[in-house]
Amino acid sequence: MAALPFTNEIRTLRFLSGEMTQAELGEKIGVTRQTIAAIEQGKYSPTLEAAFRIARVFGKPLEEVFQWGGDQ
Amino acid sequence: MTFHEKSRWIALAANLLVWGWYFVIVVRALGAGYPDEPYLLGAIIGVIVAMTVIHVVLHVAVAVWNPAEARSEMDERDRAISNRAGARAFDLLSLGLVIALGASLYHWNTFVAINAVLFAFILADTARYALEIVAYRRGLA
Numbered sequence: 298m299a300a301l302p303f304t305n306e307i308r309t310l311r312f313l314s315g316e317m318t319q320a321e322l323g324e325k326i327g328v329t330r331q332t333i334a335a336i337e338q339g340k341y342s343p344t345l346e347a348a349f350r351i352a353r354v355f356g357k358p359l360e361e362v363f364q365w366g367g368d369q
Numbered sequence: 370m371t372f373h374e375k376s377r378w379i380a381l382a383a384n385l386l387v388w389g390w391y392f393v394i395v396v397r398a399l400g401a402g403y404p405d406e407p408y409l410l411g412a413i414i415g416v417i418v419a420m421t422v423i424h425v426v427l428h429v430a431v432a433v434w435n436p437a438e439a440r441s442e443m444d445e446r447d448r449a450i451s452n453r454a455g456a457r458a459f460d461l462l463s464l465g466l467v468i469a470l471g472a473s474l475y476h477w478n479t480f481v482a483i484n485a486v487l488f489a490f491i492l493a494d495t496a497r498y499a500l501e502i503v504a505y506r507r508g509l510a
Contacts, residue, residue, distance in 0.1 A: 328444040331371050340508025341446050 301339045303365045308337050310355045310362065326350040372438045373447045374505045375431050381498035383423045388491045391416050395484050404480050450504040458497035465489025 311317040319337070320330040326347055335341035336351075343351070352362045394412050398404040432439035443451070466489050473482035 328446065329371050329441060331374075332444050332446040335446060335508060338508070341449075342509070344445050347445060 301342050303363050304339065305336065305363045307333070307351060307362065310357065314355060322351070322354060325354050370505075371447065372431060372435070372441060373443055374502065376428065377498045377501045377505070379424065379427045379431070381495065381502060383420055383427075384491060384495040384498065387416050387419045387423065388495070392484075392488060392491075399481065406480070446509065450501050450509055453509070454497045454500035454504065457500055458493045461496050462489060462493035465492055 307322070311319070311322060318330075319333040323330045323333045327350070328343075328347060332341065332343075336343050336347075348359060348363060352359045355362065391412055394409065395404075398409060466486060469482065469485035469489050473485065477485065
């Protein structure tokens, strides 16, 4: 499976948010713990809506949660 | 592993075991030269009963093991995996049906043609579950 062209800081942001668990984050944005794990590991590209919801939970702009690492 | 992934494992195993058993019987009947149609009708009924029992028993067992997880609806990742696997399985089904129906115009009798079409459906269904499981395990990047 090809790697996603972007990385994310969700794991760090969870840690900085009182060691929030994957299940807690998932519950806040309406996905399962396994989906949060897949996003963190770069195994699943979340929808734009889910990406915005994640950023909103941490009170950060989208660019601080997801960083583009592709060619263009 | 989410409830939905476990459900796909159950469906894949059931398809391979039960439908696999049925098609072994069909191939043996063809090898013998003449299908024993009452026996094969019984086999089809057996398949339906076995599939129902396997799905109900195993899904109930999984739900009892983790009730909260079983109540969860499919999330966006589940839907994305299902949609992608479904599209590929439909391509396989289309190809299988064209081959089965096309070939039946030439040499096959009704028994063979019906089972070839049935095989195309089951193959596509099984491929769908397998593709979903691969996507759950390896990712959907």
